Amino acid sequence: MSARPWIVGLTGGIGSGKSAASDRFGLCGAAVVDTDQIARQLTAAGGAALPAIREHFGEALIGADGALDRDAMRARVFDDPAERQRLEAILHPMIRAEADRQCAAADAPYVVLVVPLLIESGNYRQRCDRILVVDCDEAVQVARVMSRSGLARAQVEAIMAAQIPRAERLAAADDVIDNSGDLEHLHRQVDALHARYCDAAAR
Template sequence: MADLPALRIGLSGGIGSGKSTVAALLAQHGAALVDTDAIARQLTLPGGAAIAPIRAAFGDDVIDAAGGLDRERMRALAFADVQARRRLEAILHPLIGIETDRQATQAPSSVKVFDVPLLVESGRWRRRVDRVLIVDCSEATQIERVAERAGWSRDAARAVVAQQATRETRRACADAVIHNDGITLDTLSAHVRDLWGHWCGLS
């Protein structure tokens, strides 16, 4: 494999956009993936570092029988109450930041992809990366994809879409946009391959 440049890519997109698929494709090309959503899930598993402060802030109602975060109940609370969401973010974001930095430092590849669902909304990630890649699709497609997930309804999907940054806002922050709507996986893979070659000087 050709030597890769030192490059930090911020990857984002609305829920259901296919961002995780694009992240996996970039990893296949040799990028080191730092998935902040996966980090958040790990922190909220039984025994995770976020469980004690979440229990202290929200009580036992948001902790499941196994001792982990009841994600469905917490999601409903956070999207219904902006103050609750901010309290949750104040707990999670510093812990996610520490683990993100640790994984990035230890990553074996010089090309690092930071998969950040709320990259645009956070406001701080633009300064931490060299390129921003947005995966985009219509809101109707987002809702359809999310509603197919276990534990999700169309109404829940619509509520999340409504509280995320608009498609226009995300695209305005992007160095590149992949439109993942009405295309095959092969076509999506080709778009990722072309972008990888362009950004890594391999084309």
């Protein structure tokens, strides 16, 4: 396979169902490269990003298990743009490099590259042949995130407010999955897109 596979960039707001969609694409036979999973690997115990994080942020941000304390880091950077930029300067180049490596190594008809901040990031948009947005009503997003994470409504709404507006995300999409229904509804849409993407990638 060539070093430049056909790539679908998958994105969506928090709680929209990116993971459910990407899991289904994987079952269909696509290669899935998830930047959130890469970030977790980089910040797990022994992860490649930890030495720089420890140097810049101190030992207090490292948990007892030797991994990044994600909750403490989220609290540290959420309202401090300078600190967030410092963290991004450490993580983002490492995430991009590993995502590029995984995409190039993929042995599949095409790659689904999952990037929560895809629309905001020119670096990833330039890598993608199609932009796929997983979308649902904002009230559904809030309910899903509260249910899975235990966060208060105000916390979820603050995270959503910090993300790109829903209308702007949809305007940037080549394709949209409506994930306001059940899993069967989601799966039917993914299956149809998979067939289209296989055809496009083969051309």
